[in-house]
Amino acid sequence: MRLxxxxxxxxRFEINRVMFITTVKKGLYSVRWAVLSAFVLGLVGCQKEExxxxxxxxxxxAPAAMAAQEPxxxxxxxxxxxxxxxxxxxxxxxxGPGRMSVVDFDxxxxxxxxxxxxxxxxGNLQGKDALLVNMFRVNLGMKELSDEEAAKELKPxxxxxxxxxxxxxxxxxxxxxxxxxxxxxQVVSVVTVFVHHPDGTWFYRLxxxxxxxxxxxxxxxxxxxxxxxxxxxETPATEPEKVAGNFNWNVPKxxxxxxxxxxxxxxxxxxxxxxxxxxxxxxxxxxxxxxxLANVNRWRRQLGLEETDENQLAKLVSPLDxxxxxxxxxxxxxxxxxxxxxxxxxxxxYWFYKLLGDAEVVSSEKENFVAFAKSNP
Numbered sequence: 001m002r003l004x005x006x007x008x009x010x011x012r013f014e015i016n017r018v019m020f021i022t023t024v025k026k027g028l029y030s031v032r033w034a035v036l037s038a039f040v041l042g043l044v045g046c047q048k049e050e051x052x053x054x055x056x057x058x059x060x061x062a063p064a065a066m067a068a069q070e071p072x073x074x075x076x077x078x079x080x081x082x083x084x085x086x087x088x089x090x091x092x093x094x095x096g097p098g099r100m101s102v103v104d105f106d107x108x109x110x111x112x113x114x115x116x117x118x119x120x121x122x123g124n125l126q127g128k129d130a131l132l133v134n135m136f137r138v139n140l141g142m143k144e145l146s147d148e149e150a151a152k153e154l155k156p157x158x159x160x161x162x163x164x165x166x167x168x169x170x171x172x173x174x175x176x177x178x179x180x181x182x183x184x185x186q187v188v189s190v191v192t193v194f195v196h197h198p199d200g201t202w203f204y205r206l207x208x209x210x211x212x213x214x215x216x217x218x219x220x221x222x223x224x225x226x227x228x229x230x231x232x233x234e235t236p237a238t239e240p241e242k243v244a245g246n247f248n249w250n251v252p253k254x255x256x257x258x259x260x261x262x263x264x265x266x267x268x269x270x271x272x273x274x275x276x277x278x279x280x281x282x283x284x285x286x287x288x289x290x291x292x293l294a295n296v297n298r299w300r301r302q303l304g305l306e307e308t309d310e311n312q313l314a315k316l317v318s319p320l321d322x323x324x325x326x327x328x329x330x331x332x333x334x335x336x337x338x339x340x341x342x343x344x345x346x347x348x349x350y351w352f353y354k355l356l357g358d359a360e361v362v363s364s365e366k367e368n369f370v371a372f373a374k375s376n377p
Contacts, residue, residue, distance in 0.1 A: 101120045102120060115212045125194075133153055159193060187210055204224060277358055282351065283351075326345045338363065340362060342354075342370070
């Protein structure tokens with residue numbers, strides 16, 4: 001055990017949120033946040049006693065209780081966040097926001113090699129550039145640099161109308177096989193750009209197969225030039241009713257319209273007996289964001305359930321609307337939490353609906369939810 005100051009604890013908390021674990025799962029490169037480490041530091045940081053620093057094992061899954069309480073795709077959905085606009089490069093696929101990121105992209109090369117790009121906003125880390133560089137380096141098994149050496153690694157780069165700082169690293173990470181066991185190490189390249197704002201530090205990261213990352217670096221730099229961030233303020237919960245009123249869907253009278261979060265077009269709160277609660281989220285994407293299996297597994301992870309496979313998928317889903325065979329409906333429960341998810345293709349777009357909350361209220365609202373999802377917006 002060692003002691004760290006409260007200032008260091010806060011910094012370690014933010015850095016551990018941006019620390020990533022690069023793995024190869026079923027042949028796909030992915031970037032996953034080390035949320036468990038941040039969660040532990042966040043808890044102990046609230047205590048007045050000495051702070052214990054724990055190192056979480058790599059690839060530890062979030063406990064079921066934590067996952068079951070996860071309300072939605074990302075923490076951004078429950079607070080107003082800056083709106084990010086950009087020009088989407090050819091060949092990049094938007095995969096939606098992650099648990100910590102505002103938006104993620106997948107990139108697949110002609111030879112099947114893969115990489116990913118993420119955009120993330122964290123707390124203000126200004127003045128911590130050297131420590132930030134070293135935390136990324138250590139995560140890939142590289143030696144730490146002095147402050148002077150770290151400063152030399154940072155290069156200026158155009159980022160919208162401002163200038164950010166770029167650094168590149170390459171190292172090895174243990175690969176994960178389809179069965180979930182570690183196999184041989186994989187070499188990974190990472191290009192990170194960050195810029196400090198008064199309300200937080202923004203990170204833009206390209207990571208994956210070294211050859212593909214090198215090929216995509218010029219595209220990534222052009223993408224950064226197109227990025228624009230528009231600051232937003234908290235929106236009163238009553239104001240979005242005007243937005244919902246622009247739709248023609250059938251909203252149950254008992255549902256309360258709330259401020260839509262990042263990547264959402266609508267959000268509703270639902271109350272039941274004995275203070276039971278649930279929420280309804282609606283999002284629209286230009287694609288199915290990976291297909292039925294990927295979406296069902298994402299929802300299962302949010303409830304703390306194990307992932308399923310193609311063989312079991314047919315037993316778990318049913319058509320939301322018989323007249324639209326591409327639509328799906330899935331119903332899942334775990335530890336008193338229940339989620340009903342639906343996907344409805346409409347006019348070249350994919351509408352995602354989700355009812356999530358206490359099992360009792362979700363059960364009582366299922367009929368309303370299905371009718372709502374089937375109604376034409």
